[in-house]
Amino acid sequence: MRVVVVAMDSPGRRRTPTLADIAALSGVATSTVSRALSEPRRVNDATRERIERAAAELGYLSRSRVRPLPAGRPRAIAVLVSDVTNPFYFGIVRGTQHQLKAAGYQQILVDTEESDELEDDILRKLRSSFDGAILAASRLTDRRLTALSEEMPLIAINRQTRGVPHVFIDTPTGFQQALTHLVSLGHRDIAYLAGPDTSWANETRWRTLARAAAGHGISVRRLGPFLPSYDPGAAAADAAIAAGVTACIAFNDLIAIGMLGRLRERGVRVPQDMSVVGCDDIFGADFCNPPLTTLTQPTERAGRTAVDILISRLNAHDEREMRRSSTLPTHLTVRSSSGPAPATGETAARDRAASRRLASSHR
Structure with a gap:
């Protein structure tokens, strides 16, 4: 007999299931769930079917915001910065660009104009255009950032939020x-x-x-x-x-x-x-x-490290294979x-x- 645990926000109120809930129920990594639901061709049939059954039992598929990625779309990572004219980001963008190119990914550079609302809106609307996201100095709240990390593969730079992979510049x-x-x-x-x-x-x-x-x-x-x-x-x-x-x-x-x-x-x-x-x-x-x-600050190194961690998450089939964080020194x-x-x-x-x-x- 299979037991399905239904998450509750408060007594009598059912919480919207997340990718992490599906991962726990199907016994795979959250990144594998994200791949199975957004780009099924990248996950083997048995694993994908197990994930889809878990998502259906939790009622996720009926309310999911994950859309399948277009067939034949190049692999791409979104890099979000709060102000593209700020020289602080030059090293980060250079580091992500070089590391993504070496890994066979394209870079989508997005300027969020110091706006948490624009940052959130872009991540939701452009989700079908990228495999994962790197958020350099995100302006999102901890709660929203955590929720997004359960919906899509992402990593934050210069930010420490519980449960969210990160590269922290000290x-x-x-x-x-x-x-x-x-x-x-x-x-x-x-x-x-x-x-x-x-x-x-x-x-x-x-x-x-x-x-x-x-x-x-x-x-x-x-x-x-x-x-x-x-x-x-x-x-x-x-x-x-x-x-x-x-x-x-x-x-x-x-x-x-x-x-x-x-x-x-x-x-x-x-x-x-x-x-x-x-x-x-x-x-x-x-x-x-x-x-x-x-x-x-080692900004270029931060960009390269963020790419390494994100791609390791995209390719991992088990939580134990993943890198989750890195701290870089300053002086x-x-x-x-x-x-x-x-x-x-x-x-x-x-x-x-x-x-x-x-x-x-x-x-």
């Missing part, structure tokens, strides 16, 4: 290094220039800074949010000046570089009056005036935009007196 450790760097230079009044509220990485970085600051016996102010591009850096700089902080850690390099230009316009010297630290080490970060202290690259905290109060007076005595001794 920026939290890098942000701890950035804060320690600034504290070692004497800074005690530091601001975090936040990115979008929908960014998972933004919240993670803020929580990391708050914990690290408490460990140093100081507090960090949160300013923003700001869109992660160059122009909002001017508003970020104005906010930092108004807050009276001596050092800033920006959500990304584009905000930080925009800040440098605005601080220069307002006569605030970097790093003598204010230190600025970015994140990503994008192309041009070392060409700024002054060159930007920032977190260096702080110190340049000229960070320096000692400006002297204040009695310290400044002593410095001025010492400068006068030194000047008089050379007359």
Whole structure:
């Protein structure tokens, strides 16, 4: 006798079955279920029939959003980025492109324009056009991302959500290094220039800074949010000046570089009056005036690793064969935009007196 377990959302209310439910009932991997329902020709007859029986028993087929992939369609992977003009994604896209080409897949590059709604809509509407998806810095909620991972093969970059395969770039450790760097230079009044509220990485970085600051016996102010591009850096700089902080850690390099230009316009010297630290080490970060202290991230490696994990899932017939995650390290690259905290109060007076005595001794 076969027992079918019906998932319930709440007492008396039946939950919509997922690919994971079908996988558990039929004894195969979730990726195999996705292949069987979307591209049956890639799964052997016995396995496909077992999956279809399980899906029918759970009532999945009548409400499924999975559509068969067109016959003869080239194998393809969708790569979704939140802003295709952001240099942070250049390395990721280069890495995915090279690795997908080597594996015999085409790349579909999609710009979601920092919109969680557009990201969700594209994944649903274009599902029949790709075999799997790589979400670079997804703006979706944890709940929605988990649900999508049960409906289709996908992997997230720069995101950690339970149950969702991922490649995590360890920026939290890098942000701890950035804060320690600034504290070692004497800074005690530091601001975090936040990115979008929908960014998972933004919240993670803020929580990391708050914990690290408490460990140093100081507090960090949160300013923003700001869109992660160059122009909002001017508003970020104005906010930092108004807050009276001596050092800033920006959500990304584009905000930080925009800040440098605005601080220069307002006569605030970097790093003598204010230190600025970015994140990503994008192309041009070392060409700024002054060159930007920032977190260096292995973006191209992240793209290649994401492809490897996703394709291993597409080809696996057993959950035990799958890779699920990878964590890549970051490090702080110190340049000229960070320096000692400006002297204040009695310290400044002593410095001025010492400068006068030194000047008089050379007359």
